[in-house]
Amino acid sequence: xxxxxxxxxxxxxxxxxxxxxxxxxxxxxxxxxxxxxxxxxxxxxxxxxxxxxxxxxxxxxxxxxxxxxxxxxxxxxxxxxxxxxxxxxxxxxxxxxxxxxxxxxxxxxxxxx
Amino acid sequence: xxxxxxxxxxxxxxxxxxxxxxxxxxxxxxxxxxxxxxxxxxxxxxxxxxxxxxxxxxxxxxxxxxxxxxxxxxxxxxxxxxxxxxxxxxxxxxxxxxxxxxxxxxxxxxxxxxx
Numbered sequence: 410x411x412x413x414x415x416x417x418x419x420x421x422x423x424x425x426x427x428x429x430x431x432x433x434x435x436x437x438x439x440x441x442x443x444x445x446x447x448x449x450x451x452x453x454x455x456x457x458x459x460x461x462x463x464x465x466x467x468x469x470x471x472x473x474x475x476x477x478x479x480x481x482x483x484x485x486x487x488x489x490x491x492x493x494x495x496x497x498x499x500x501x502x503x504x505x506x507x508x509x510x511x512x513x514x515x516x517x518x519x520x521x522x
Numbered sequence: 523x524x525x526x527x528x529x530x531x532x533x534x535x536x537x538x539x540x541x542x543x544x545x546x547x548x549x550x551x552x553x554x555x556x557x558x559x560x561x562x563x564x565x566x567x568x569x570x571x572x573x574x575x576x577x578x579x580x581x582x583x584x585x586x587x588x589x590x591x592x593x594x595x596x597x598x599x600x601x602x603x604x605x606x607x608x609x610x611x612x613x614x615x616x617x618x619x620x621x622x623x624x625x626x627x628x629x630x631x632x633x634x635x636x637x
Contacts, residue, residue, distance in 0.1 A: 413564075415564075418562060443625075445628075450631075451630060451631075452526075452612060452628035452629050452630045452631050453565075453612065453614075453628040454628075455625050455626075458625065499564055499565065501564075501565075508553050508555075508570065508572070508616065508624075508626075509555075509567055509570065509580065510555075510557075510565070510567070510614075510626060511567075512557075512564035512565040512566070513564050514562050514563060514564045515562075515564050
């Protein structure tokens, strides 16, 4: 069975500081991995996805994530936080059969001025 | 504009009163799915559909029904809602079939309160 663990349900960063959101997965087969962002009162929006091509994946809004098979990790980073990055972020793994996304518990990011 | 729409966006109801949440997509996607979001649990899949008249259970199907009579619509039915179904519900769609990592597009969500 696949599962996703996000370390830290809440993260607080200063504007301009590095954003690092941690995601570890378990999967019996090479995974497809996703990061989604949810702004207040909105649905989920795709930030980026890993589909077994390059291990460093660049997404929208300056975010990127690196797939590390040896660590079973897919951490999300952004070099410099902006106030508009305040949101909840979800890591997810895709089970190809049935096209099912399994989500982590989410990490809420607070950006301090 | 390509989008997934859900109605209603907010709903307050009482235990046992049947309700339907509609979901519609205009992208001609084959795959559609319903999730519920609860604090600390992320999103959990309720039901999904690979195509018209093809539906299957997700991780938390108890107390829910779905139907897929048309490609664009995938309503979620709660025949006898209970308070533990109070949650935020999302519909999603994608074009991919099995084995394809297509992006899933999410609707804006329906916040349901069952008293």
